[in-house]
Amino acid sequence: MKKTVFTTVLYSIFAAVAMAAGVLLCITLSGGTDKSTRVWNLLLSLPRPVTVIAAVLLVTLDVAAIILAATLIVSDIRTRTSRRALKKKKSKPRFSRLAAIDAQKPAAARYEKAERLDLLCERFRNFAASQMGLYYEKDVIRAYIASLAVTRLTVMQGISGTGKTSLAYALGKFLGNDAVMVPVQPSWKDRTDLLGYYNEFTDSYTETELLCKLYEANTNDDVYIAVLDEMNIARVEYYFAEFLSLLELPEGPARRVRVTADSRESDPVLFESGTLRLPGNVWFTGTCNNDDSTLALSDKVFDRAFVIDLEHRAKPFAAPPEQPAHVSASELIALFGEARRTYSLSAPMREKVEALDEYLVREFRITFGNRIMRQIEQFVPVFVSCGGTEDVAVDMMICRKVLRKLESRNPVFVRAGADGLIRRLNELFGADKMRESKEYTARFKEI
Numbered sequence: 001m002k003k004t005v006f007t008t009v010l011y012s013i014f015a016a017v018a019m020a021a022g023v024l025l026c027i028t029l030s031g032g033t034d035k036s037t038r039v040w041n042l043l044l045s046l047p048r049p050v051t052v053i054a055a056v057l058l059v060t061l062d063v064a065a066i067i068l069a070a071t072l073i074v075s076d077i078r079t080r081t082s083r084r085a086l087k088k089k090k091s092k093p094r095f096s097r098l099a100a101i102d103a104q105k106p107a108a109a110r111y112e113k114a115e116r117l118d119l120l121c122e123r124f125r126n127f128a129a130s131q132m133g134l135y136y137e138k139d140v141i142r143a144y145i146a147s148l149a150v151t152r153l154t155v156m157q158g159i160s161g162t163g164k165t166s167l168a169y170a171l172g173k174f175l176g177n178d179a180v181m182v183p184v185q186p187s188w189k190d191r192t193d194l195l196g197y198y199n200e201f202t203d204s205y206t207e208t209e210l211l212c213k214l215y216e217a218n219t220n221d222d223v224y225i226a227v228l229d230e231m232n233i234a235r236v237e238y239y240f241a242e243f244l245s246l247l248e249l250p251e252g253p254a255r256r257v258r259v260t261a262d263s264r265e266s267d268p269v270l271f272e273s274g275t276l277r278l279p280g281n282v283w284f285t286g287t288c289n290n291d292d293s294t295l296a297l298s299d300k301v302f303d304r305a306f307v308i309d310l311e312h313r314a315k316p317f318a319a320p321p322e323q324p325a326h327v328s329a330s331e332l333i334a335l336f337g338e339a340r341r342t343y344s345l346s347a348p349m350r351e352k353v354e355a356l357d358e359y360l361v362r363e364f365r366i367t368f369g370n371r372i373m374r375q376i377e378q379f380v381p382v383f384v385s386c387g388g389t390e391d392v393a394v395d396m397m398i399c400r401k402v403l404r405k406l407e408s409r410n411p412v413f414v415r416a417g418a419d420g421l422i423r424r425l426n427e428l429f430g431a432d433k434m435r436e437s438k439e440y441t442a443r444f445k446e447i
Contacts, residue, residue, distance in 0.1 A: 092203065092266060093266045093267070094198070094203060094204045094205045094264070094266070094267070095204075095207060095267065096204065096207070097207045097212050098207060098211075098215050098268040099266075099268060101212070101215055101216055101219070101268075102268055102270075106219065106220065109221065109222065109326070109328075110326070111221070111326055111327060111328040111331060112325050112326050112327055113331070114325065114327045114331055114332070114335060116335075117145065117335050117339060117382065117385040117386045117387075118385065118386055120325065120327070120335075120386075121138070121142055121145055121386045121387060122387070123174075123322050123325055124145070124170075124171065124174050124325075125138065125141045125319070126319040126320055126321075127170070127173075127322040127323070127324065127325075128166075128167075128170040128174070129316075129317065129319035130320065130321045130322055131173075132166070132170050132173065134163055134166050134167070134170050135163075135313070135314040135315065135316050135317060136167060136314050138387065138388075139388060140167070140310065141386075142383050142386035142387060142388045143306075143308050143383065143388075143396060144167060144171070144308060145382070145386050146379050146382040146386055146388075146393070147306035147308065147379070148283050148336070149333075149336035149339070149340075149378055149382040150306050150375050150379045150382075151247070151304060151305055151306050151375070152247040152282070152283050152284055153243075153247060153283075153284045153285075153286065153301075153304060153305040153306070154168075154283070154284070154285045154286070154306050154307075154308065155231070155285075155286045155288060155297070155301070155302075155306070155307045155308070156168075156285065156286070156287050156288065156307075156308045156309075156310055157287070157288035157289075157290060157307060157308075157309060157310070158288075158289075158290075158309055158310035158311050159289070159290075159310075159311065159312075160289055161313065162310035162311065162312060162313055163310060163313065163314075164287040164310055165181075165227060165229055165287050167285075167310075168227045168285040168287075169181070169227065171225055172223075172225045173324065174324050174325060175222070175223045175225075175324065175325065175326065175327055176222070176324050176326035176327075177222040177223060177224060177225075179224075179225035179226065179227050179285075180210055180213045180224070180225070180226050180227065181209075181227050181229060182194065182208075182209070182210050182226060182227060182228050182229060183229045183230065184228055184229060184230050184233050184239075185233070185234065186233050186234050187234065188234040188238070188239040189234070189235070189238045189239055190238060190239055190241075191239065191240075191241075191242050191243075191257070191258075193239050194208065194211075194239060194240070194243075195210065195211045195214075195259055196208045196211050196259075198260060205259075205260070211259070211276075213226065213282075214257075214276060214278065214279070214282060215268065215276060217279045217281050217282050218270050218276070218277055218279050219270075220281075221281060221328040221329050221330050222281060222328065222329065223283070223327065223328070223332060224279075224281055224282040224283070224329075225284075225285060226282060226283070226284045226285070227284075227285050227287065228240070228284060228285070228286040228287070229287050230289065230294070231287060231288060232286075232288045232289075232294045232295050232296070232297055233293065233294055233295070234295070236286070236295075236297060236298070236301050237298055237300055240301075242257060243257070243278075243284070244300065244301070244304055246278050247278070247304070248304065251279075251280045255277065255278045256275040256276060256278065257275060257276055257278050258274060258275050259275060259276050260274035280329065280333070281329030281330075286305070299405075299408075302401075302404065303369075303371055303372070303401075304371075306375070306379070306400075306401075307400045307401075307404075308400075309400070335385070336382050338385075339381045339382045339384070339386075340378065340381045340382065342381070342385065343380070343381035343382075343384040343385055343390075344377070344381055345376065345377050345380050345381065345390070346390060349380075349390055349391075349394060352394075352428045352429060353368075353376065353394065353398075356398065356424065356425070356428055359424050360402065363417050363420065363421070364406060364409060364413075364414070364417060364421075366402065366405040366406065366409070368401075368402055372397070372401045372402060375397065375401065376394065376397045376401075379393060379396075379397055380393040380394060380397070383396075391433045391434070394434075395433070395434045395435065395436045395437050396436060398434070398437050399436045399437040399440050403437055403440055403441060406441075406444065411444070414444045415444050415445055418441050418442065418444045418445045419445070421441050422438050422441055422442065425437055425438055426438075
């Protein structure tokens with residue numbers, strides 16, 4: 001800036017001197033005053049053509065200096081204007097909705113004390129029935145609540161109209177914080193479809209409702225439910241890939257989702273180098289319809305999620321009126337921890353599960369894996385604490401997390417071994433147990 005100003009002044013002085021010299025010389029050549037003649041006696045002693053050329057050169061230099069000075073002045077003005085505009089641009093917040101959240105001063109929330117998970121499940125079931133006209137079987141409610149203790153992604157699949165989306169929506173209502181609905185589109189391919197994108201023309205960020213909820217979740221201890229409606233209408237491994245990886249990590253500095261490629265001073269206060277912390281009070285629920293318009297979920301998604309099958313609508317029942325229970329995420333997670341300490345997987349059941357694992361490896365070349373075994377150990381105690389039984393919980397996990405892998409095997413090979421697998425289930429768990437796993441295995445006999 002200082003160099004530009006100095007150069008502009010220098011050219012201006014040169015232009016003024018050249019102009020004065022050119023004007024005086026022109027006056028002299030045109031027969032000016034005696035005084036002017038005396039001033040330029042030395043110059044006039046030269047041949048007239050040389051004097052004329054000198055005058056023309058002085059005038060030309062004068063014009064050139066004026067043009068250069070004017071150009072530098074205009075350039076300096078434009079530079080100053082551009083810098084003011086850039087400074088104003090950087091000071092303008094590009095996240096208007098998140099800036100509004102920063103400006104708010106929410107009052108301290110009052111949370112309800114939840115003493116037992118079984119009572120919480122019963123209240124939720126009665127609330128959905130009495131307040132929303134939604135009816136679910138007890139084990140479905142227990143499985144959904146227990147799934148929150150296992151993973152941050154629950155997948156509900158089944159035929160249309162069985163209440164997959166409504167169950168997650170009702171849980172948000174019951175816990176005092178409405179679920180955020182995210183209708184998935186077939187064209188979705190990356191995280192910008194979930195979180196929004198930067199618009200260079202308006203210099204603003206198009207913020208999605210999910211981004212606002214994730215940001216808001218960092219400011220309180222509410223339970224946040226994000227519903228990915230029709231999640232398999234696009235490739236989940238594409239648009240949800242970053243979340244699938246981050247949700248596997250424990251809470252900490254590494255669990256941050258990238259929102260922007262750069263950072264500004266005017267960005268939201270909770271941003272750090274363009275990233276936002278993925279808080280531990282957020283759970284995702286995806287709904288899946290299996291028809292010609294949808295895509296099959298990959299093993300990567302199934303392994304990280306808990307799957308609930310809703311094949312039919314529950315029958316209506318008379319439910320007493322029930323009010324919402326504003327339970328904090330910390331309270332809910334504490335109840336999950338207490339359940340694991342109180343109702344850990346029993347030693348006899350662990351032996352049966354390991355024996356089944358050996359059979360599946362030997363006969364079908366499929367195994368539980370460390371992740372699935374860890375999920376069984378986390379799910380079963382919470383399901384029992386919700387009022388269920390250990391054998392039903394193990395049945396759900398084996399059917400939905402292990403036997404599902406049979407679909408990737410040769411159908412003829414699986415059909416030939418279906419009867420043997422059912423017999424082994426009877427031997428290990430009893431003829432009146434593992435109903436869901438046996439029914440699922442029997443389907444392969446019809447292929």
